Amino acid sequence: MISDWFPPPLQPFQRLQVTDGLLMNAERWQLAHRYHRQSHSFHYQSLYQAGIVYGLGVRVIVAPTEVRSQYQDGRWLEIQPGMAIDLHGNFVVVTEPISFRLASENFTPTPLPVYLTIRHVDPDSLTRKSVSPLVKETFRIDEKTTAPQANEIELCRLLLPSSGQTVTLQNAPDVFRPQINQPNLLHRVLVRARPHGSVVLGRGEQTPDPDFQAFGDFLASAVYQYPHLNGHLDDAPHPLHPDHPPTCDFLYVRNPNPWSELEIGGLSRHLEAGKLLCAELTQWDDDLSALMGLYGELQRAIAEAEQDPSLTSVRHELATEFQAIQHQILAQLQVSYPVVADLAAQFHTPVQAILSTAHPLRCEPFTFALLPTIEGQPIFMAAGGGIVIILGDLTSAWRRDRTFPLSTATLRETQELGINLLHFAWRRQQLMEWQQHFNVSVPPALTQDAINPLLASLEKITE
Known part of the structure; x- marks a missing residue:
């Protein structure tokens, strides 16, 4: 059976064994905290389904005055503050409104579906590392013409008019029947208990x-x-x-x-x-x-x-x-x-x-x-x-x-x-x-290989 649920990988939990005189360094500190992050992720994936906690509404706005004149058009949206949780249990927190301009162009004779999504970004995955001792977990907003992926949370979808017609967005007067150029919020998924x-x-x-x-x-x-x-x-x-x-x-x-x-x-x-x-x-x-x-x-x-x-x-x-x-x-x-x-x-x-x-x-x-x-x-x-x-x-x-x-x-x-x-x-x-043979399959990104290098470094330190 396939479903919207992605189970956590079958791997044992490993904690740092703390003893008197143990030398604490960055690698050991990360290993200790990785256990809690893994526990939180497993808990969420086992019991809940990803989605929006609250907020993150999307409304049509006029173009901000500070943008260039060539972008002063009817393609602007504003994403409201709010919170969501992705399928790995990561929180996505938007603290202030964000202005966003749709860039997609429709070159076909039929309306083009466009999806606005948001996803969690781990600061450790960024190329430019922060020099501050505090790092802020952030997010990325994407505009795409294909259905959202498993790690993405849909904020809204729109239908852009056919080729040759001007894109002029407006809020939907009937939110249950959004039309072309109007944000469709009907397909947003809210956080809920995971179905059996x-x-x-x-x-x-x-x-x-x-x-x-x-x-x-x-x-x-x-x-x-x-x-x-x-x-x-x-x-x-x-x-x-x-x-x-x-x-x-x-x-x-x-x-x-x-x-x-x-x-x-x-x-x-x-x-x-x-x-x-x-x-x-x-x-x-x-x-x-x-x-x-x-x-x-x-x-x-x-x-x-x-x-x-x-x-x-x-x-x-x-x-x-x-x-x-x-x-x-x-x-x-x-x-x-x-x-x-x-x-x-x-x-x-x-x-x-x-x-x-x-x-x-x-x-x-x-x-x-x-x-x-x-x-x-x-x-x-x-x-x-x-x-x-x-x-x-x-x-x-x-x-x-x-x-x-x-x-x-x-x-x-x-x-x-x-x-x-x-x-x-x-x-x-x-x-x-x-009552059949169980085939253990683990998502590649979540395998034990992800922590083996850190464990190897820890063994070298303790030698």
């Missing part, structure tokens, strides 16, 4: 892109409902090939056709890696439609019996019939959709109806006794290993451009069920990774 995990969602080649984009609308809401988990869309279609298995964690397919042996091989590699296949089926034959109709009627009867004390005596009978109809749906599903039976046989993983509320898809993190009903159509789910089958158009409920809006209760239920799907994909992959 991240899931990359991709679509199969057979799945139309508009259907897959419903996940984008879902993720935009899910981040507020369950911030412990991140989701990211990989818009490119993922072909199934054993030599090039899908790179996503959650592969979504809609109304799949039978797969070839080559595609089965690619899917096998995908599932063996602990990843998930989610197949949503929305086209039913008459036999399956009849069973799904009975399934929906039983769901409504169970809900009504809960509210009506006079129906208490029939609740046990309703529950028994409800389980039985789900078994019938699963049996008919494998007849109506041979691809489901083929998958179960190929991977020796029987696909079972999710009957118990103890199943992770029904209880983690949200509990479902009855699955949602969307515009009178109930949702049915079955799972086996890394395969999840959904009967019903669950993803259509997430679309913000729906022709007919859903009730708040229905929308919330469908979003919570979607979060359970993401959580199941993340949790399954996590558990499978824990």
